[in-house]
Amino acid sequence: MKALDDLLVLDLGQIYNGPYCSLMLAFQGATVIKIEPPNGENLRVRRKGDCHEFLMLNSNKRGLTLNLKSEKGKNIFIDLVKKADVLVENFSLGAMDRLGLGYEKLKEINPRLIYASGKGYGSYGLYAERPAMDLTVQAISGVMATTGFPDHPPVKAGPAICDFLGGIHLFGGIMTALYQRNRTGLGQLVEVSMHDAVYPTLASALGAYYSKGEKVSERTGNQHSGMATAPYNVYPTKDGHVAILCVADRQWYSLLEVMGRQDLMDNEKYNSNVNRSKHTLEVDEIVMGWTLSLSKERISSLLKQANVPHAPVNTIAEVAEDPHLIERGMIREVVHPVKGKIRVPGSPIRLSNSELDKVVAAPTLGQHSKDVLNELLSIDEETIEELEKEGAIGEATKEWI
Structure with a gap:
């Protein structure tokens, strides 16, 4: 038995936010029907053919096309809603x-429907009407102000953090609402704002602001956002870079041992994190003087033995072949009917009694339309063909089936 194998989810998600939320539901066993307009959702057509981002976020779902602007398409959707447990959407406000x-x-x-709505800024508030994408939310939320170096312009975070934080919070909201439904028998509206979800991630920067006001730069490069931990930086090596930080004083003393700098053990400037943070630049120079002479692999080996927090800075190519992610099943190989063998994510959520045993490639456009309409609504093939001709549903791309 999978944790959610008795749930029916209607997925109107697009791009990253909604699809990631419904992907987590699908991985836990829910039947997720991805409903797209006849020409496909926006992410599908970002590049020629199904772009890989789409394939990464829509595994284990069934594909149905519906024209929600047509009366018959809308009626089919309403009939599906009558049977559904959850609806996921992240359209613009009011759509x-x-x-x-x-x-x-x-x-x-x-009345039992959990209606999950992912929004950029929520359904109310000063920003509610603003168009929202990950970049715009990063800009207005302070993420960009705190990313980069103090003598350079603001920079966006590389990953689409606002989209995915919004998506996983929406998943959490759905699960909470389902738990409450077990007691009340009633569904409810679940709303998550990307802007709301990203705000708590500024804890270090806001901590510095409330503690020190303008004394700390908003952008601190790879140093701690609140300049409250040292060492805490990315240091150059002979063949790349390595991240090193010492949260506890014992880690600093272990690092000194590895670096052969026992002469600094009793130096009052460095004997506590508070004191080291006052001399962050000096600490960085000490650490960098050591890292420059070694490879990042050698540094990792030494610091692992010393139990000092660290990690090599891996390239995207290295991440794509990461043996740890492969062993844990986060990098999965599946067979797509057009693309052939591709790699997609597994689930980061692990339940011991509901294992993710199989990952299936994302559906091609309208791949399961006939099956879904027949199985869930008992619509026969002749009627389905008429609906295709009338434009109520999209015609599945034949060569992909």
């Missing part, structure tokens, strides 16, 4: 209401 498919409408049709 579902304009289609006549907002929460107030759908809860009348199915």
Whole structure:
């Protein structure tokens, strides 16, 4: 038995936010129906053919195309809502209401429905009407202000952190609402704002702001955001870079042993984290003087033995072949009907009694439309063909099936 194998999820998610949320539901056994417009969702057509990002975020889902702007397409969707446990959407504010498919409408049709809505800035507030993408939320939330070096312009974080933080919080909200439904028998609206979700991640920068005001630069490069830990930086090596930090004083003394700098053991400037943080630049010079003479592999080997927090700075190519991720099943190889063998993510959520035993490639456009409509709504093949001709559903791409 999988944890969620009795749940039916309607997935209207697009790009990263909604699809990641529904991917987590699918990995735990829920039947997730990915519903796309006849031409496909935005991420599918970002590049020619299904782009790899789409394939990464839509494994273990069934694909259905529906034209929600057509009366018959909308009626099919409503019939599916009657049977569904969860609906996931991350359209722009008001889009579902304009289609006549907002929460107030759908809860009348199915009072047990968990209606999960991912938004950039939420359904209310000063920013609610703003168009939102990961970059814009990074800009307005302070992420960009705190990323980069003090003598350079603000920089976005490389990963799409706002999209994915919003998506995983939405997953958490759904699971919480399902737990409450077990007691009340009623569904509810679950809303997560990407902007809200990213705010707590600024803990170090906000801690510095509240403690020291403008005395600490917003952007501190690879040093601690609040300049409250030293050493804490990325240091050059003979063949790349390595990240090293010492949260506890004992780790600093272990690092001194490895570096052969026992002469600094009794130096009052460095005998506590508070004192080291006052001399961060000096500490960095000491550490860098050692790292420059060694390879990042050698440094990692020495610091692992000494139990000092560290990691080599891996390239994307190295991450793509990371043996640890492969062993843990986070990098999965699946067979796609068009792309052949591809690599996609597994689940970072592990349940001992609900193992992720199989990952299936993302559906091609409309791949399961006929099966879904027949199995869930008992619509026969002749009627499905008529719906295709009328544009209520999209025609599945034949060569992909």
